[in-house]
Amino acid sequence: MRLEAVAGADPRDVLRALRQAVLGSGPAVALGADPAASLGANPAASGPRPASDGGDTAASGPRPNSDGGDTAAAAPRPNSDRGDTAAAAPRPNSDRGKTAPSGPRPASDQGTTAAAAPLPDEVPAGTAVVLTTSGSTGYPKRVALSRAALTSSALATADRIGEGAWLLALPASYVAGVQVLVRALVGGREPGILSGSFTPQAFAAAAAGMVSSRGGQRMPTYTSLVPAQLQTLLEGEEAGIRTGLASFEAILVGGQSLPLALAERAAAAGARIVRTYGSTETSGGCVYDGRPLGGVGLRVVDGEVQLSGPTLADGYLGDPERTDDIFPRDVDGTRWYRTGDAGEVSDGVLRITGRRDNVIVSGGINVSLDRVEHIVRGIAGLERAVVVPVADDRWGQASVVVVPRGDVPARDVAGRADALSRDLLADVRDAVGDELGAPARPREVILVDAMPTLPSGKPDRVALRDLIGD
Numbered sequence: 001m002r003l004e005a006v007a008g009a010d011p012r013d014v015l016r017a018l019r020q021a022v023l024g025s026g027p028a029v030a031l032g033a034d035p036a037a038s039l040g041a042n043p044a045a046s047g048p049r050p051a052s053d054g055g056d057t058a059a060s061g062p063r064p065n066s067d068g069g070d071t072a073a074a075a076p077r078p079n080s081d082r083g084d085t086a087a088a089a090p091r092p093n094s095d096r097g098k099t100a101p102s103g104p105r106p107a108s109d110q111g112t113t114a115a116a117a118p119l120p121d122e123v124p125a126g127t128a129v130v131l132t133t134s135g136s137t138g139y140p141k142r143v144a145l146s147r148a149a150l151t152s153s154a155l156a157t158a159d160r161i162g163e164g165a166w167l168l169a170l171p172a173s174y175v176a177g178v179q180v181l182v183r184a185l186v187g188g189r190e191p192g193i194l195s196g197s198f199t200p201q202a203f204a205a206a207a208a209g210m211v212s213s214r215g216g217q218r219m220p221t222y223t224s225l226v227p228a229q230l231q232t233l234l235e236g237e238e239a240g241i242r243t244g245l246a247s248f249e250a251i252l253v254g255g256q257s258l259p260l261a262l263a264e265r266a267a268a269a270g271a272r273i274v275r276t277y278g279s280t281e282t283s284g285g286c287v288y289d290g291r292p293l294g295g296v297g298l299r300v301v302d303g304e305v306q307l308s309g310p311t312l313a314d315g316y317l318g319d320p321e322r323t324d325d326i327f328p329r330d331v332d333g334t335r336w337y338r339t340g341d342a343g344e345v346s347d348g349v350l351r352i353t354g355r356r357d358n359v360i361v362s363g364g365i366n367v368s369l370d371r372v373e374h375i376v377r378g379i380a381g382l383e384r385a386v387v388v389p390v391a392d393d394r395w396g397q398a399s400v401v402v403v404p405r406g407d408v409p410a411r412d413v414a415g416r417a418d419a420l421s422r423d424l425l426a427d428v429r430d431a432v433g434d435e436l437g438a439p440a441r442p443r444e445v446i447l448v449d450a451m452p453t454l455p456s457g458k459p460d461r462v463a464l465r466d467l468i469g470d
Helices: 011-023 147-161 175-186 200-208 227-238 260-268 320-326 369-376 417-436 461-467
Strands: 003-005 028-032 070-073 127-132 142-146 165-168 221-225 250-253 273-279 284-288 297-301 304-308 336-346 349-355 359-362 365-368 386-392 396-404 444-448
Touching: 011 028, 011 127, 011 147, 011 175, 127 147, 127 175, 142 147, 147 175, 147 284, 165 175, 175 221, 175 284, 200 227, 221 227, 227 250, 227 260, 260 273, 297 336, 320 336, 349 369, 359 396, 365 369, 369 386, 369 396, 369 417, 386 461, 396 417, 417 444
Parallel strands: 003 028, 028 127, 165 221, 221 250, 250 273, 396 444
Antiparallel strands: 070 444, 127 142, 273 284, 297 304, 304 336, 336 349, 359 365, 386 396
16 A cells, blocks of 8 residues: 655645545555655644643553753752752753753654654555654654554544544644544544644634534534643633633543643533543553543553553554564464553553653662652642653762743742742652652752643653753
């Protein structure tokens, strides 16, 4: 089957291509991190970019989830405080005042498609979409999704939450956006499309345009968001803007864990939130509110969450060795996807506890940075904080919390940024230390003017590591 990249970022172009690839006999579609550049065409920009973070595939349930770039270095703590991840001394001036790059980095700066071989002209029969993942770890993966997998996911979603009209508010070139469009196509309805920048006003206008009726009854509407978008809309609601959040029958929220405080604010605003968990390799979210969709198998093996069923990808294009490793078959012939996530199942409900590979060793103690991040995000104003590892001369490894400056609530610190940082760091270290112990306490808090993101909208953790000089 022929493979073609969509020329340009217009969601309507993606919709036209998907209509042929999923419902018709058209060529397979290459989407994701700059697929056109690999084919020698003009690089395709991402569609309307969310305020931050991206995707429709977040873990369900809590996850253990002009002077910009100030470093929140606290004064050294005495040994009696067992300063295992003690705040480092202030960094030199040459390392201060960095501002995180705003918006997505170019593909060549992410180690995604720029490092990958050119896409082939032909793909296996039945392939509908080849998605190049965001490369948040710096490793590019081209995931081949069949018509059967995409339509199975769309039908399972409709079976779980109902049928209706869908609004696209995410980039159309990533799995979350692709599935919004596929759900609309499979349901026989044209999707609504939010064009331009994501703002409360733009979302409100798009939501209002979704209102329609069928047989004298209002047709249910659905959309998919990431936590940062939801936060943006809730801030709009709290500022008196009627965003239309409560008008949707269900709002899928994924891309990363949804902080409890944010979920409670959404519920108070009348939004009906469904947490989703999955990945590009599962055709998007396949576990809703901790429970697998119809046909999806779930198990935990040696602490790792594994998924099976008709929504699984065919594998990684041009990488059979990695495909065999990540999609093993058991003795019964069932094919499973190894997610790399740690989790547990209780009473049939999945709870993600973190990434198995997102662990540091601090003072000889293993520390899950996902659990640290989950605790930090429970602090008011830090719902979008990102925790990244750093080298530490004393303890081997430590962690740093990166926070958008505008999210941090005002504090009575005499207006001094360094005092603000120390005050905030004390709260962070106390919260983490109380729950996980002293070795897990972050070393610093860094305030940035804007959180660097990948084209998908997810936090660019590679860029953050570069930013803090590790």
